[in-house]
Amino acid sequence: GRGLTGEIAKRYGLGYAPDGWQGLEAVFDSYAKDETAKLLIEAGLIIQGEGADSQGKTKRYDRFRDRIMFPIRNPKGQVIAFGGRILDQGEPKYLNSPETPLFSKGNTLYGLFEGRLAIRDREFVLVCEGYMDVVALAQLGFANAVATLGTACTPFHVRTLLRQTDRIVFSFDGDAAGQRAAQRALEACLPILSDDKEIRFLFLPSEHDPDSYIRQYGSAAFEQAINQAMPLSGFFFKLASDGNDLATPEGRAKTHHVAKPWLQSMPAIALRSQLLRELANRTASSVSELEQFCALTPATKAPALNTQAQTKPQAIRPAMTKSITPRSAKQSRPNVEPPKPTDLSEHIMRLLIQFPILGKEMTLEQRQLALEIAKKRSDKAHDLMGDLIHQCDVLELGEENQNSSFAVFQDQLATSPLADLYQILRQRILGSEIEFIGAKEDLIGVLSKLELANLKAEMTEITGKMTQGTANPEDLERYRQISQRLSKR
Numbered sequence: 101g102r103g104l105t106g107e108i109a110k111r112y113g114l115g116y117a118p119d120g121w122q123g124l125e126a127v128f129d130s131y132a133k134d135e136t137a138k139l140l141i142e143a144g145l146i147i148q149g150e151g152a153d154s155q156g157k158t159k160r161y162d163r164f165r166d167r168i169m170f171p172i173r174n175p176k177g178q179v180i181a182f183g184g185r186i187l188d189q190g191e192p193k194y195l196n197s198p199e200t201p202l203f204s205k206g207n208t209l210y211g212l213f214e215g216r217l218a219i220r221d222r223e224f225v226l227v228c229e230g231y232m233d234v235v236a237l238a239q240l241g242f243a244n245a246v247a248t249l250g251t252a253c254t255p256f257h258v259r260t261l262l263r264q265t266d267r268i269v270f271s272f273d274g275d276a277a278g279q280r281a282a283q284r285a286l287e288a289c290l291p292i293l294s295d296d297k298e299i300r301f302l303f304l305p306s307e308h309d310p311d312s313y314i315r316q317y318g319s320a321a322f323e324q325a326i327n328q329a330m331p332l333s334g335f336f337f338k339l340a341s342d343g344n345d346l347a348t349p350e351g352r353a354k355t356h357h358v359a360k361p362w363l364q365s366m367p368a369i370a371l372r373s374q375l376l377r378e379l380a381n382r383t384a385s386s387v388s389e390l391e392q393f394c395a396l397t398p399a400t401k402a403p404a405l406n407t408q409a410q411t412k413p414q415a416i417r418p419a420m421t422k423s424i425t426p427r428s429a430k431q432s433r434p435n436v437e438p439p440k441p442t443d444l445s446e447h448i449m450r451l452l453i454q455f456p457i458l459g460k461e462m463t464l465e466q467r468q469l470a471l472e473i474a475k476k477r478s479d480k481a482h483d484l485m486g487d488l489i490h491q492c493d494v495l496e497l498g499e500e501n502q503n504s505s506f507a508v509f510q511d512q513l514a515t516s517p518l519a520d521l522y523q524i525l526r527q528r529i530l531g532s533e534i535e536f537i538g539a540k541e542d543l544i545g546v547l548s549k550l551e552l553a554n555l556k557a558e559m560t561e562i563t564g565k566m567t568q569g570t571a572n573p574e575d576l577e578r579y580r581q582i583s584q585r586l587s588k589r
Contacts, residue, residue, distance in 0.1 A: 108239045112170065112214055117184060119166035132157065134577070144181065144197035150572070158573075164195065170231045172196075172203065172249065173213040175260075183210065183231050183249065194230065196250050201468050206254045207486060209261070210234055211246040216264060218243035224267035226326070227253065228310055229281065233271075236311035241319050245310075252284040256483045258292055259517045269329050271302040271310055278303065283339055289332065291365045292517045300329035333375060336362065337382065352383040356393055363394045367520075372396075444546060445474040445481050450529055451543050452488050453522065455536055456509045458543055459492025469550045487518050555582050 104114070117123060122131065124145060130136040131146075137160055140146040149159035167184030174180050181197035197203055209227075211234040212219075219225045226245040228234060237245040248257060253270070261268050270285050272278035282301050289299050302325060304313050314322045330338075340359040345351035359379060366372045373387075380387045448470050452459045462470070467489055474485035495509055513522040562579045565571040571579075 104235060104239055108235055111238070112211070112235050113179075114235070115169040115171075117162065117164040117167045117169050121161040121165070123162050123165065131160075134158075142200060144200050144203070148574070163197075167195065170210070170235075172208060172210055174202075174208070175213060175216075177213050181208070181249075185232060194250065201464055205249045205251040207256050207260075208249055209246045209257055210249055211238075212260070212264075214238070215244050215246060219264050223265060224269055224326075225261050225265050226269050226271055226310075227257075227261070227285070228271045229273065229278075233310050237314075240311070240314045242310075242322070252281065253288045254483075255288045255292055255480075256486060258285075258288050259483070259487065262292070262297060262517055266296060267298045267300075269300045269302055269326055271304065273309065274303045274306045278306075282335065286332065286335055286339070287362065287365070290362055291367070293332075293366060293369060293371060294517070295370045299332040300326075301332070301335045302326060302329040333371070333378070336375060337378065340379070341382070346382060352385070355379070355383055356385070356390065360394045363390075363396065368396070444550070445470070445477045445485060446525070446528075448473070448543065448546060449485060449488055450525055451539050452492055453509070453513070453525055454506060454529060455539050456492040456495050456506075457536075458540060459489050460495070462489065462492075465551070466547045469547050469554070472554075473550055484518055484521055487516065488522075491516065552586075555586060558582060559586075 108114075124140065125131040128136055128140065131140070137146065137148065137158075141148055141160075145163055146160050147163050149161070164182060164184040166188075167186050170183040170185070171179045172181040172183060181200065181203035183197070184195045186193055186195075196205070199205065210231045215225070215234075215238070222244045224244065226237065226242060228237065228245055228247050230247050231249075234245045234247050237243070246261070258268070268289075270282060272282045272285075282303070286301075293299070304310065304325075308316070310322065313325075336359070340362070341351075341355045344354045344358075346355065356379075363372065363375065366375075376387050376390050379385070380390055470489065471482060471485055475482040491509070491513060495512060510522075510526070513519060516522065559579060559582050562571060562575050562582075565575055566579070
């Protein structure tokens with residue numbers, strides 16, 4: 101019913117998955133072979149059922165059937181997943197690829213690659229609720245729209261967008277679900293705010309989505325609604341005081357209680373000071389009382405690794421005055437204490453900060469291992485690891501040596517929304533005597549140990565199934581593969 105043109109369908113690569121159980125068999129000649137099927141399953145394109153059919157073959161069928169298909173691309177334009185919308189009645193109405201080594205919903209935004217130029221031209225990005233909204237808005241003249249993929253907006257999403265533009269406008273339905281989604285977006289924004297960024301929230305009438313609103317009222321009316329969207333501060337106070345009677349001590353106290361974790365999550369920027377003053381004024385309090393109640397860290401105090409203070413770092417150099425010419429493993433081994441398991445993610449990040457070429461050279465499997473160990477530490481560590489690997493990827497390396505490339509990389513990290521965290525890591529690097537060959541061996545060793553631990557854990561799980569008699573042929577094949585890999589180590 102959206103009447104998309106061929107031009108828009110081509111720009112976003114829209115397609116159709118036919119209503120058949122094995123439609124992909126016409127594309128992949130080796131669909132029935134286990135090796136091909138394994139890759140298709142890992143990519144989320146087919147599903148493998150339990151047992152076998154009447155001919156003794158393993159049951160496999162396409163994940164996407166009778167759906168309009170939306171390719172999901174990474175920032176380089178490579179297709180990493182799909183979204184599918186059913187044509188007629190049925191559930192689920194929208195279906196996305198599962199999480200894969202290439203695709204993470206919390207790190208991906210639909211339409212960002214296609215809309216990147218429009219975002220820069222219009223100097224803001226419009227975040228809406230689904231990929232149908234994105235393509236419909238593009239057809240109606242708003243090609244600077246993106247959408248999350250069946251998940252709440254995350255800090256990683258916000259950081260990604262703030263690399264493209266200084267202004268984000270979130271567009272949500274005015275119903276309860278839209279309000280909840282908007283609150284999660286607010287909470288994702290607060291830790292990484294800076295005074296040169298602008299965040300707004302647009303709430304459409306409950307009977308409208310962006311497409312229907314524009315078709316009824318016109319593009320100019322929608323543009324005006326965007327310009328008049330509620331600023332982050334307004335939404336902050338709306339949520340904090342919602343349902344509270346500020347004429348009573350109880351209502352004011354509850355408002356403080358709601359606002360406390362949000363204020364604590366913010367960096368010590370001018371906007372936080374303004375919010376404190378306004379909140380104090382609305383609740384008949386003083387700024388000092390609120391600061392004491394919220395236990396806010398003074399702006400001059402150095403933040404811990406998992407905070408988001410906005411100190412602008414200066415590029416610094418590690419102690420690397422010696423030659424980086426390869427030497428024997430014995431000579432190049434760094435004279436540092438081995439990291440504790442809880443420090444592995446930080447240890448990896450320190451190595452990548454000093455030698456970004458190591459990040460460029462990491463395989464997909466190694467990157468997944470690094471992200472996995474960071475995730476075990478905290479969500480913020482996971483976001484930082486993902487951002488650091490991305491920063492390594494986009495670094496332009498010339499003919500300079502490792503020392504000069506380090507300085508260039510530090511200048512690049514200083515422009516990141518996570519600059520304060522990189523500054524903390526660099527301070528911990530100072531004085532370390534480590535050279536490139538030793539760092540490379542160290543990184544490979546750490547990742548190798550992580551991989552070994554994962555393989556052994558997987559083997560233990562399969563062994564348990566074998567003992568209980570519940571292991572299927574795929575489990576046995578995986579057990580054989582792991583055994584072979586372990587025998588070669």
